[in-house]
Amino acid sequence: MGGFLSPAEATALWLSLQISAVAVAAALPFAFAMALLLARHRFFGAGVVDAIVHLPLVLPPVAVGYLLLVVFGGRGVIGSWLWDTFGIRFVFSWTGAALASALITFPLQVRAIRLALESTDSGLTAAARTLGAGLWDRLINITLPLALPGIVSGAITAFAASLGEFGAIITFVSNIPGETQTLPLAIYAALQSPGGEMAAARLCSLSIGLALIFVTAGNLAAKRIWR
Amino acid sequence: MSLEVKLKHRLGAFALDIAFTTKGQVTALFGPSGAGKSSVVAAIAGLWRPREGRIAVAGRVLTDAPKLFVPPEQRRLAVVFQDARLFPHMTVENNLKFGWRRATPKADAAEIAHVIDLLGLGALLARRTRDLSGGEKSRVALGRALLASPDMLLLDEPLAALDATRRGEILPYLERLARDTKLPMLYVSHQVDEVARLADEIVVLQNGRVAAQGPVFELLTDVEQIAGVPPLGAVFDAIVVEHQPDGLSRLRFDGGVLFVPALPGAPGDRVRVRLRAEDLMLALEEPRHISANNVLACVLRAVKAAGDHVDVQLLCGGTRLVSRITGASAARLGLAPGQAVYAVVKAVTVAREG
Structure with missing residues (x-):
């Protein structure tokens, strides 16, 4: 890598991978719970919840970044509380980039897990109940393993999508090399500076390569498990 | 061992109003499809809550709606479903032991070996469930239910999904079970021959009501056709x-x-x-x-x-x-x-x- 990428570009790549991994891992339990709720329970307002979950997918990422700034910013409701109580801060920090990525890719994870849950027979959990399995027992031993293909493929797809997140990150946590400058932000920065076309092209082809690898891996994972 | 069922429920145009008590070892719940047989089984298993009703197995009250409802996982009633419902992510052995692991008291090694032998499952233990034939799936589902050491076995048309040949394969296992064990069973079926081979007592359901009840020996050999089917010789x-x-x-x-x-x-x-x-x-x-x-x-x-x-x-x-x-x-x-x-x-x- 050292020969191909400059140290700053290698940092951007490493930061991208780190932020995406944290974003996907942090969102996964919530995505699973939400998918379970939407797939297995009928409740009043389910349609509204479903729409809200999908919102980050269709909303302009810049708008998501702005909303994050309002809520989690230094003067935001939650942001100021987190800072005063725990000394945790999202703005201008890589954790903020992870939060933005998590939010943007949340619907991707929910969708994949929900599809997996809906394609498994709910009669199986009923059968497990009659065999003495309680709520958590069923969740861990029946529901989770059966949804695993969806969980894995959803996580990988979300990871790949997260690598490409731009608008929400640059709006929420700005473009700080070594802290919040992920690959897309580095491409943007390269294009802004004179003579940066070569660097931009390198980073761009790197992005294409990564995207292909992870999307393929996601598809393979969905097929391989339990076959 | 006794089974006491009293249910009242209205589902759109379909009204369920059922009451029966049976003391037979193998009781058949008999009737055409749509008579409410599966609803009764679901209610006994606790997978469905009737609006009104009381269900007791061996004197243990499991449902006394709306006051009392024991959740299915605490009922100690194993169900064999029509579609087997084996866990696709587990081997046959882990399927068999799913209920056993959660049962108290547990069947000992000799009993496990006995069930595996009784149902001819020895060669299948390491297999994945999707590689099994329909008949094999039924046998594994039956073994899984037996090893949960239930107070009562509920069989919800366990053979209905099988063709005549496979049915003929499984019936002897069920007969052996009925004859060689003391395990009480509720056997749901709309097939006269299955009921005649397995059951001691029949509860006949028609349109959500109990149309007749009595010993198999009498109900299936009655020229008045009180079971709703032509009599056997x-x-x-x-x-x-x-x-x-x-x-x-x-x-x-x-x-x-x-x-x-x-x-x-x-x-x-x-x-x-x-x-x-x-x-x-x-x-x-x-x-x-x-x-x-x-x-x-x-x-x-x-x-x-x-x-x-x-x-x-x-x-x-x-x-x-x-x-x-x-x-x-x-x-x-x-x-x-x-x-x-x-x-x-x-x-x-x-x-x-x-």
């Missing part, structure tokens, strides 16, 4: 007395002696005998020099026209028999209740799958 239990050198087995039953082609069981074993009503011939005098091995002295109880033929209700000792003959034969013989008649039964017509 006979359903009764007999004891194997002797295997004769001439290739016949001699059985004793409440009504005399019955000769049948050689049976596998040992003397003293109990066997279920079934006859088709069409296979019972009637004679007013005791016939001699005929090929049939059985001539049973009976009393004629009733004659009932059923379409273009006549069903004749007979009593042989304490055993009910039905002979289906043409209206012409009935008229020629001048049959009347109270008459002494002889039922002629060819040994080869006795069903002996069990």
